[in-house]
Ligand SMILES: Nc1ncnc2c1ncn2[C@@H]1O[C@H](COP(=O)(O)OP(=O)(O)OP(=O)(O)O)[C@@H](O)[C@H]1O
C-alpha cells in the first residue's frame with residue numbers, strides 16, 4: 001500500500017537566512033494507493049518543489065510527508081522520478097538504462113532481460129535495446145525514462161512535466177501510452193503538467209494549485225466521470241470531444257485562470 | 265584545395281635545420297666538444313650505451329626502471345586523486361575540508377619534496393615514487409573535481425531516486441560523466457610526473473635515466489648527458505602521444521552522446 005500523505009507541509013527556501021522565501025504554505029493532500037493525480041497551477045506555484053519533497057530530493061521545512069506510512073527522509077527507489085529532461089545516462093544503452101533501478105534491488109539476470117523485452121514491446125521500441133540515448137528521438141528517450149522508472153517497481157511514480165519537451169503529436173501518443181502502461185501496471189502517480197487536457201485525460205483527480213505562496217486551490221474528481229463515460233475504451237481525440245471531458249476541462253481552466261489573474 | 269607542400273615537411277625541415285646547425289657549429293670547431301659534442305658523437309655514445317652497461321645497466325634498462333617508477337607514482341596519484349576529486353565534487357563538506365590543505369600543497373614544487381622523500385623512504389624506489397606522486401597528484405584531483413561538479417544534477421538525482429548506492433553513483437554516474445575531464449587531467453599529470461621523476465632520480469636513486477645524467481656529468485661526458493636528455497624527451501613524447509590517443513577516443517565517444 002503506497003499512499004502519499006502530505007501533512008501540513010510548508011517549504012521555506014533560505015529559512016533562517018536574511019531573505020526567506022515561502023514556496024509552499026501548509027499543503028494538505030492525501031493520494032490513495034494506486035491513484036493517479038495530476039497537479040496543475042501557474043508557473044512558480046511550487047509544483048516541482050512539492051514533488052521534490054515527496055521524492056526526498058528537497059527537505060520539508062514544516063509538516064511531514066509519509067509514503068506507505070513511513071516519513072520521507074531522502075530519495076529512494078520506492079519513489080522513482082521521471083524528469084522533464086529525461087535524465088537518461090548517456091553512456092549507458094537503452095537496456096542498461098532500463099535495468100538501472102532493478103539492479104538496485106538485486107534483480108536477477110533473467111528478470112532483467114525479461115523486463116527489457118517486456119517494456120520495449122510495451123513501448124513499441126523493439127530492436128533499440130543496444131542503442132544509446134542520443135541515437136533516439138525525444139519521445140523514445142522519454143519512453144525509456146518511463147520504462148526505467150516502472151521497471152524499478154516503485155510504489156510511487158513522480159513525473160514532472162515528462163512530456164513538456166515533446167512535440168504535440170508525440171505528446172498525444174505518449175499520453176495514450178501512459179494510460180495503457182499504468183492500466184496494466186497501476187501505481188500511485190503524481191503527475192505535474194501545464195496542459196489542462198493532459199491533466200484531465202490522465203488523472204483520477206486533478207489538483208489545482210495557486211501561488212504567493214504555493215497552496216492547493218481545489219481538487220477535482222475525474223475518476224467517477226471517466227468510469228461512467230468509459231473514456232479508457234476510446235482514442236484520446238474522441239475522449240477530448242466528449243461533453244463530459246470538455247465540462248471538466250472548463251472547470252479546471254476557470255480555476256487556473258483565476259489563479260493566474262490573482263496577481264495581475 | 266590541396267597544399268603544395270605537406271605539413272609534415274615543415275616539421276621535418278625544422279628538425280633538419282636544428283641538427284644541421286648543431287653539427288655545423290661543432291664540426292667547424294666554434295665550440296669545444298667538451299662543452300657541446302656533435303650529434304654524431306652523441307649518436308655513437310647512445311649506440312655504445314645500448315651495447316655496454318653504463319652506471320650499472322644498459323640504456324634501455326635505465327629507461328625501463330625510470331618508466332616503472334613513473335608508472336608507480338603516476339598510478340598512485342591517479343588512484344588517489346581521481347576518487348578523491350570525484351568525492352569532493354559530490355560532497356560539499358569533504359570539499360571544504362580538503363581544499364585548504366590542497367591549495368597549500370599544490371604550490372610547493374615537486375622537487376621541494378625530495379628531502380622528505382629521502383628522509384621517509386631512503387634512496388630506494390619509494391622516494392622517487394613519492395616525488396613523482398607529488399608532481400602528478402594535483403591535476404588528477406582538480407580535473408576529477410571539476411568534471412564531477414559539471415555532471416548534470418538530474419543524472420545524480422535520477423540515480424538516487426532509482427535506488428543507487430553512493431558507490432554506484434560514483435562509479436556509474438560521476439566517473440563516466442567526468443571522464444573527458446579526468447583524461448585531460450591525466451595527460452597534464454603524466455607530463456608533470458615524468459618531469460619530476462628526472463628530478464627525483466638526480467638525487468635519490470642509483471639507477472634510471474636521471475641517474476645516468478648525474479653519472480655522465482661526473483664522468484665529464486656531455487654526450488652521455490645529452491643522450492639521457494634525448495631519451496627523456498622521447499619517452500615523455502610517447503607517454504603524451506599515448507594519452508592524447510586515449511583522450512581523443514574518449515572525446516569522440518562522449519561527444520556523440
Ligand atoms: N532552490 C531554490 N531556492 C530558492 N527558491 C526556489 C528554489 N527552488 C524553487 N524556488 C522558488 O520556489 C517557487 C516555486 O518553484 P517551483 O519550481 O516549485 O515552481 P513550479 O510550480 O514547478 O513552476 P513551473 O511551472 O514554472 O515549473 C518559485 O518562486 C521558485 O523561484
Ligand SMILES: [Mg+2]
Pocket residue numbers: 047048049160
Ligand atoms: Mg516545475
